[in-house]
Amino acid sequence: MNAVHPLQTFSRRWLPPQPAEWALLAAAATLLVFVFWGPFLPASAHQHHFADQRGWRGLPCALDVLSNLPFAVAGMWGLVWLRRLGALRLCLATRATAALFFGGLVLTAVGSGWYHWQPDDAGLLWDRLGMAVAFAGLLGLAVVGRISPRAGVATALCLLVAGPAAVVAWAHTGNLLPWAVVQFGGLLAVLALACMPHRHGALVVQWGAVIAWYAVAKAFELADHAVFEATGQWVSGHTLKHLMAAGAALPVLFAMARLHHSC
Numbered sequence: 001m002n003a004v005h006p007l008q009t010f011s012r013r014w015l016p017p018q019p020a021e022w023a024l025l026a027a028a029a030t031l032l033v034f035v036f037w038g039p040f041l042p043a044s045a046h047q048h049h050f051a052d053q054r055g056w057r058g059l060p061c062a063l064d065v066l067s068n069l070p071f072a073v074a075g076m077w078g079l080v081w082l083r084r085l086g087a088l089r090l091c092l093a094t095r096a097t098a099a100l101f102f103g104g105l106v107l108t109a110v111g112s113g114w115y116h117w118q119p120d121d122a123g124l125l126w127d128r129l130g131m132a133v134a135f136a137g138l139l140g141l142a143v144v145g146r147i148s149p150r151a152g153v154a155t156a157l158c159l160l161v162a163g164p165a166a167v168v169a170w171a172h173t174g175n176l177l178p179w180a181v182v183q184f185g186g187l188l189a190v191l192a193l194a195c196m197p198h199r200h201g202a203l204v205v206q207w208g209a210v211i212a213w214y215a216v217a218k219a220f221e222l223a224d225h226a227v228f229e230a231t232g233q234w235v236s237g238h239t240l241k242h243l244m245a246a247g248a249a250l251p252v253l254f255a256m257a258r259l260h261h262s263c
Helices: 006-013 019-037 062-066 069-089 092-117 121-146 149-173 177-194 207-222 224-230 237-247 250-262
Strands: none
Touching (some): 019 149, 019 177, 062 092, 062 237, 069 092, 069 237, 092 121, 092 149, 121 177, 121 207, 149 177, 207 250, 224 237
16 A cells, blocks of 8 residues: 655645635635724714613513523523534534534623623623624634635634624724624625535535524614514513524524434
């Protein structure tokens, strides 16, 4: 048997970037340029003034706090599914980015619950840090499934740096633009990836459904007070926003459930 030369092994592992990987890199560079040279975006003066201020059994803003529990449920459920599927059914990149996403959901539940307990800038910082971890895992998982494992892992690692950096920049300067670019730029990337074919052997997630859940969540967030008044002050738009945003994890969970039952 002929021995494989080390350079041959290296060349097989480190293939030149694919066109889709170059496109992803170009999109990231464009967003980075916009972050540094885009306009200053101040936060709303009323960002902490939520419609539903009602307490329950000593818990302030009760529904906005408790509606974060589905994030924790979805996150823990996903981590359990990852353990069930194991290394034989999911590649390392898929497991790593999915674990990051589900772990980020648990962190989001904690951070957002803490923030809504007493809404202020300090609490909002921790809320967004948890969301940044979930975004990193979600976009990384989408890139793994549509482009390549190495691009997905690189995307997740970059967002793990960019997301917290954007949050810290907002906390120190008041400029919301970096965080808006991370959040909405990432969602636009997921939308573009949803139009691409599944990579052979990857986890089959319906990314269009993920975007739909999140779009509905943002609509409820913007209509916080309007929904509260329209429902006779029964439930606010922000409370529903939490429920819809947690629902965005369902397409990923269902994809893992389908894989489990097909094996």
